[in-house]
Amino acid sequence: MTRILIAEDDLHVASFIQKGLRAAGYATEHAADGETALFLARAAGFDLIILDIGLPLLDGFEVLAQIRGEGVSTPVIVLTARDSVPDTVAGLEGGANDYMTKPFHVAELLARIRLRLTDHVPAATGTVIEHEGLSLDLHSRRARAGEEAVELTAREFAILEVFLRHPDRVISREQLLSQVWGYDFDPGSNVVDVYVRALRKKIGTERIETIRGVGYRLP
Incomplete structure (x- = not known):
C-alpha cells in the first residue's frame, strides 16, 4: 500500500x-x-x-x-x-x-x-543514470559531464534527469513544466528556456539540442 x-x-x-x-x-x-x-x-x-x-x-x-x-x-x-x-x-x-x-x-x-x-520512477537497477558522458547520481545528487563534476541547482538537476531518462526523445516545454515544476505556469513564461540555457552553460551547449517550435532533445 x-x-x-x-x-x-x-x-x-x-x-x-x-x-x-x-x-x-x-x-x-x-x-x-x-x-x-x-x-x-x-x-x-x-x-x-x-x-x-x-x-x-x-x-x-x-x-x-x-x-x-x-x-x-x-x-x-x-x-x-x-x-x-x-x-x-x-x-x-x-x-x-x-x-x-x-x-x-x-x-x-x-x-x-x-x-x-x-x-516518480525509482532507479531500480542503481542510483546512477547516464548517457554520452553525462551522469547523475540520484542518491548523492551529484552530476558529472565527462570527467568534470558539475554543480547543479535542484531544478537544473531535475531537468537533466528528465533528459537522461529519455535520451534521443524530444521533450516539450510543457512536459518539462509538468515533470519538473509540477504546477501551472503562465503558458507564455520563458522559465524553461532560462533554465535550459543555464544548464547548457554547465554541461556544454552542444549537449542539448533545440527543436524549434517543439522543445529540446538530449542526443
Whole structure:
C-alpha cells in the first residue's frame, strides 16, 4: 500500500487530509512538527510527503533542504497558507515537486498526489543514470559531464534527469513544466528556456539540442 507522510501542525487540517487520503486507499502517518517530520522522512520509507512550511521546531524549508541534501528523493508536495511568489520559488528551488496553497480541495490534492507518484520512477537497477558522458547520481545528487563534476541547482538537476531518462526523445516545454515544476505556469513564461540555457552553460551547449517550435532533445 502507498504510504504518505503528512507533516502538518494544524491538527484539524491534518485530520482532514488523512480522512481524504485514507478514503482513497492510501496509508498515512502524521508528524506535527519539523523534527518529527525529518526523522520519519529519513527513516520510514514513504512514497510521498505532504509538507507544511510553517512547522514548529523546524520549518518546512529546512526539512526539505535536509532531506534533499541527504539524497532522499521522495516526492514532496509543499502545502502552506503562504502564496507569495518568493515562497513558491523557495519551495520549488529547494526540491519540492509540487506546491499547493490553503484552502484547497481534497480532489485536487489527490490528483496532484497521483501525478507525483506516477512521475516518480525509482532507479531500480542503481542510483546512477547516464548517457554520452553525462551522469547523475540520484542518491548523492551529484552530476558529472565527462570527467568534470558539475554543480547543479535542484531544478537544473531535475531537468537533466528528465533528459537522461529519455535520451534521443524530444521533450516539450510543457512536459518539462509538468515533470519538473509540477504546477501551472503562465503558458507564455520563458522559465524553461532560462533554465535550459543555464544548464547548457554547465554541461556544454552542444549537449542539448533545440527543436524549434517543439522543445529540446538530449542526443
